[in-house]
Structures are given as structure tokens and as C-alpha cells.
Amino acid sequence: MKRVVVGGTFEYLHRGHRELLKKAFEMGDYVLIGVTSDDFKRECTKSFKERRKAVENFVRGFGKKYEIVEIHDKYGPTLEEDFDIIVVSPETRKTAEEINRLREERGMKRMEILEIPLVIGEDLLPISSSRIRSGEIDTEGKRLKPLRVGIGSTNPSKIKAVESIFRKIIPGKIIFEAVEVDPEVPPQPFEEQTVKGAINRAKKALGDRDYGVGIEAGLFWNEEVEEYFDKAFCVIVDKYSRVTYGYSGGFVYPPKIIEMVKRGMEIGEAMEILSGIKDIKKKMGAIGYLSKGLIDRSEFNAQAVLMAMIPRISSELYFS
Secondary structure, three states, rough: OOOEEEOOOOOOOOOOHEEEEEEEEHHHEEEEEEEEEOOOOOOOOOOOHHHHHHHHHHHHOOEEEEEEEEEOOOHHHHOOOOEEEEEEEEOHHHHHHHHHHHHHHOOOOEEEEEEEEOOOOOOOOOOOOHHHHHHEEEEOOOOOOEEEEEEEOOHHHHHHHHHHHHHHHOOOOOOEEEOOOOOOOOOOEEEHHHHHHHHHHHHHHHHOEEEEEEEEEEEEOEEEEEEEEEEEEEEEEEEOOOEEEEEEEOOOOHHHEEEEEEEEOOHHHHHHHHOOOOHHHHHOHHHHHHOOOOOHHHHHHHHHHHHHHHHHHHHHHHHH
């Protein structure tokens, strides 16, 4: 008989908890469920009795043997009883590894650690009891409060790019806040300076918001074709410190523009001279002018934002 152990506070029996419990019953013939005591998790708003009842109501129909016990520390009965598998989330994996180390020291066999991915809400952030408690989301991960997104720039093309992609991916009300920040890179960044600028913009835009987004355009040298390509680099950081990255497509500037840039001029200035359009980088951008309107700067920046969102859209493949 395969014995499985799983534990938690289970303050709100949200979708993530249910996936954890389902996996435990899928893997074992007998499941021991540890529910933390009221003294162990004092920030919890529900009593042990309430939480135990909610867990029992959920698992009683699985048709397998189980036991629900009160635990007063992070180890529960795992240092005294024999188990084959412990089911954990990424947040509790370190505790499981510590338990295995202590079991070995006591001459007990190691348990197989089965980690399931964090379950993500409709805002692409992890579902958690603390978020439910604060009224951000419900137990299914549906957003209840407006999502707050900081954008590390007041450039209209960057703001429009971020707004268009986030609204396409995340439902509900979103508040976008443009923040004027110092990216701490030269006005015309090259290569890694571009990446650094985007990182700094995102981190400075995050503040107490849900997301911070930074976009920086720069020139990237390609050795094979011996050309500089203009690319937008996007960095997205969330309040859980998870960071994702993405590039836009790249295009080559006319030789005259590259010559002016090599003499110390910023791309925007050079393009103003070439096109005769003042503040072109805040309007159609160089790409809008050079493509004769087939794509503008906002669409170009949006490519980078979308690429940076891909690991979040498929988070089970990236954050497990």
C-alpha cells in the first residue's frame, strides 16, 4: 500500500489546494493530510475546525483511505511515520527536502518528493490564501480588485504597447500607471545596455503594484551580416519577484543613420533630421517612417511585451 502525506494551512480551500489534494489521492492508496493548528499559523482567519471540515468535505468522495491530523510544526508526523511520497508545491519543496535529510539522519527511508506547479489565477499570478484574504481574488483565481500595472516610461508608444497586450491577455479592470524613471543607461543604448535599461525601468515601475514593465530599444550587432539591428527589449517583473523577458523583431537602419549614431547622436535625433518629424520616437517611431506606415513604434514595442508574457501565459512550463 502506497502511503502519501500532504500538508498545509488550507485557510481557503482554493483551486491550488484542490489540485494538491487531488494529486495526493491520485498517487496513493492511503493519504495523511496535515492541517496546521491555530497556534502554528496565527495570521489565518479560519479556525482549525473550519479548515479541517472544508478539507474533509472535499476529499471524502475520492474513495480512498485517508486521515486528517492537526500539525503544530512544519514537519507534522513525517519524522515518526513511514511514507512513500510527499506532495508539495514549489513553495514547500525546501521543507520536504529538509524532512528527507532529517529522516535519513534517523535511519528512515527518503520519501519521493512530488512537486506540482503553482496554480495561476486569471491575472497570471499565483493563487494564494493571502490574496484571497486581502480581497484581490476569489478561490477560483478570479480577479476582484483592479490589476495595477506600472510602466517605466511616459512615452506614448510604450504605454500603448503595454496596454494593448495586457488587455488582450488578462480580463477585467486594469489600471496602468506610467512612471518617469531613470533607466541608468546612455540615451542611445547598445547591446547589454539595452537589457539593463529595460530591467531598471521594470523594477522602478513595480513599486507596490502587481506588475512593473520596462521597455528599452537599442542597437544589437550581428556579426554574421555585419549590421546593427534595432530591437525593443521588454522586462516584466511581478510582485512575487518573477521576471520574464522578450525581444521584438529587429530591423536595420539606413547607413546615414548609423553614421550619425557612430558620431554620438541618438537614433531619435538622427531620425528627426532624416524625416523632418519632431519627436518621431514618441509618434510613429523610426520603424513607422521606414516601413512607410506598415508598422508603427507601438506595434513594434508590443511584440516585445507579448514575447515577455509568453512564460506567464504558459506558466506551468516555466515556473514549475
